[in-house]
Amino acid sequence: MRSHLLNETTAELYRRSATEAVERVAAHIAATKRPFTGVSPDELSPAVDAIDLDRPLGDTSAALDELEEVYLRDAVYFHHPRYLAHLNCPVVIPAVTAEAILAAVNSSLDTWDQSAGGTLIERRLIDWTAGRIGYGPTTADGVFTSGGSQSNLQALLLAREETKTDGRTQHPADLRVFTSEASHFSVQKSAKLLGLPPESVVAIPVDHDKRMQTVALAHALERCEAEGAIPMAVVATAGTTDFGSIDPLPEIAALCARYGTWMHVDAAYGCGLLVSPTRRHLLEGIESADSVTVDYHKSFFQPVSSSALLVRDGVTLRHATYYADYLNPRSAPVPNQVDKSLQTTRRFDALKLWMTLRVMGADGIGELFDEVVDLAAEGWKVLAADPRFDVAVEPQLSTLVFRYIPSDVTSPAMIDRANLYARKALFASGEAVVAGTKVGGRHYLKFTLLNPQTTVADIEAVLDLLAGHARQYLGDSLVHAS
Numbered sequence: 001m002r003s004h005l006l007n008e009t010t011a012e013l014y015r016r017s018a019t020e021a022v023e024r025v026a027a028h029i030a031a032t033k034r035p036f037t038g039v040s041p042d043e044l045s046p047a048v049d050a051i052d053l054d055r056p057l058g059d060t061s062a063a064l065d066e067l068e069e070v071y072l073r074d075a076v077y078f079h080h081p082r083y084l085a086h087l088n089c090p091v092v093i094p095a096v097t098a099e100a101i102l103a104a105v106n107s108s109l110d111t112w113d114q115s116a117g118g119t120l121i122e123r124r125l126i127d128w129t130a131g132r133i134g135y136g137p138t139t140a141d142g143v144f145t146s147g148g149s150q151s152n153l154q155a156l157l158l159a160r161e162e163t164k165t166d167g168r169t170q171h172p173a174d175l176r177v178f179t180s181e182a183s184h185f186s187v188q189k190s191a192k193l194l195g196l197p198p199e200s201v202v203a204i205p206v207d208h209d210k211r212m213q214t215v216a217l218a219h220a221l222e223r224c225e226a227e228g229a230i231p232m233a234v235v236a237t238a239g240t241t242d243f244g245s246i247d248p249l250p251e252i253a254a255l256c257a258r259y260g261t262w263m264h265v266d267a268a269y270g271c272g273l274l275v276s277p278t279r280r281h282l283l284e285g286i287e288s289a290d291s292v293t294v295d296y297h298k299s300f301f302q303p304v305s306s307s308a309l310l311v312r313d314g315v316t317l318r319h320a321t322y323y324a325d326y327l328n329p330r331s332a333p334v335p336n337q338v339d340k341s342l343q344t345t346r347r348f349d350a351l352k353l354w355m356t357l358r359v360m361g362a363d364g365i366g367e368l369f370d371e372v373v374d375l376a377a378e379g380w381k382v383l384a385a386d387p388r389f390d391v392a393v394e395p396q397l398s399t400l401v402f403r404y405i406p407s408d409v410t411s412p413a414m415i416d417r418a419n420l421y422a423r424k425a426l427f428a429s430g431e432a433v434v435a436g437t438k439v440g441g442r443h444y445l446k447f448t449l450l451n452p453q454t455t456v457a458d459i460e461a462v463l464d465l466l467a468g469h470a471r472q473y474l475g476d477s478l479v480h481a482s
């Protein structure tokens with residue numbers, strides 16, 4: 001069994017195995033005609049269940065053959081131009097190449113003595129991102145995380161620890177977190193993990209464009225003070241998951257300053273604007289935030305996971321610092337990233353962004369992101385001109401939320417069912433993948449455009465497919481009703 005350990009005697013087997021895996025994936029990617037085969041869990045699970053995990057196949061080729069049947073053949077392929085569902089981007093080759101390096105060398109970024117140069121590379125990327133945000137070069141800091149959810153959790157941990165209570169004991173029930181009703185659910189989840197009761201998260205209404213209403217935020221902060229509660233944090237969103245809307249950051253910053261409240265900006269999606277050659281101004285005010293979530297795996301075309309939390313004052317990261325004699329003793333004179341992280345053993349995900357910047361440069365990423373934002377603007381025009389659809393919000397980023405509205409059906413519940421059916425039927429056909437969400441209690445469909453290869457013609461074709469499925473559903477139900 002030692003022949004499977006990667007070491008100086010097995011380098012040749014490693015080269016052959018890795019090459020074979022890459023060949024197979026490349027073949028799939030080159031031959032993908034649809035984003036999905038439409039396979040159902042019922043169809044696929046018998047094949048997975050039938051595999052006896054206690055009887056190994058012995059070699060990589062055989063295991064790859066088997067994997068064809070249970071994964072590669074039916075996977076959902078995000079690189080296909082008609083994958084339009086969630087915040088999954090096609091990935092850039094320099095980053096995928098970096099994955100091969102970081103898995104094989106297997107550095108762990110918790111301590112210098114497990115990573116050496118990896119630690120320095122991560123720190124440079126944190127400083128680079130901080131610079132893009134507009135933070136001061138000496139005081140800002142941050143750390144790579146597993147994703148936006150973890151970044152938001154850590155941000156709220158820091159916010160709670162930094163909350164001034166004027167000598168009073170801090171009771172979780174007295175703390176308030178303000179966030180828009182369109183923000184990500186990880187804000188509520190984080191509050192729960194931090195021991196705050198559900199009522200502590202106050203949902204601020206949004207305007208017509210799904211941006212936080214700052215007048216409502218001002219009232220909520222006033223009420224909080226009047227009730228003797230403590231405003232622990234305001235979580236603004238720069239790019240809401242459904243609508244790509246960007247909360248008014250400068251106004252929110254002013255309110256946070258007035259109430260001494262921690263300002264967190266969740267830019268998990270909108271962070272792509274940090275490198276946009278034409279749209280960086282949409283993030284104005286982000287430099288006032290105490291902390292910022294960025295998901296490079298959403299809008300920097302990076303493979304999962306690649307994310308970070310940035311903080312304006314690096315000293316605040318001490319709230320995540322614990323010492324272990326065996327790992328990072330207090331007096332250690334070397335840089336240990338574990339002092340700043342919720343994780344201990346941690347992947348060298350930063351290498352992917354590093355390779356991307358070294359090969360393509362920041363403008364290269366930003367231009368790709370600009371292309372999908374432009375595409376969404378074009379798509380909005382198509383939808384607005386099409387009487388078959390109602391489109392919810394003119395996009396600031398790259399999502400389109402819309403609903404099929406037949407002229408001859410008036411029941412909103414029936415229209416809901418037709419839209420739900422259209423999404424499901426499209427998924428089962430594998431021709432395209434779209435998402436769904438709710439607006440004002442009604443079922444809508446959603447395109448998340450992150451693929452610069454997608455064209456307006458793709459958008460039009462998928463709209464026709466959706467309308468066809470919805471039409472078919474309505475036709476069938478009318479037949480059944482009569």
Ligand SMILES: *Cc1c(COP(=O)(O)O)cnc(C)c1O
Binds near residue numbers: 087152186237239241
């Ligand atoms: C996706 C998303 C998150 C969560 O990020 P993960 O990387 O999926 O954990 C948080 N906030 C927003 C606005 C998001 O779109």
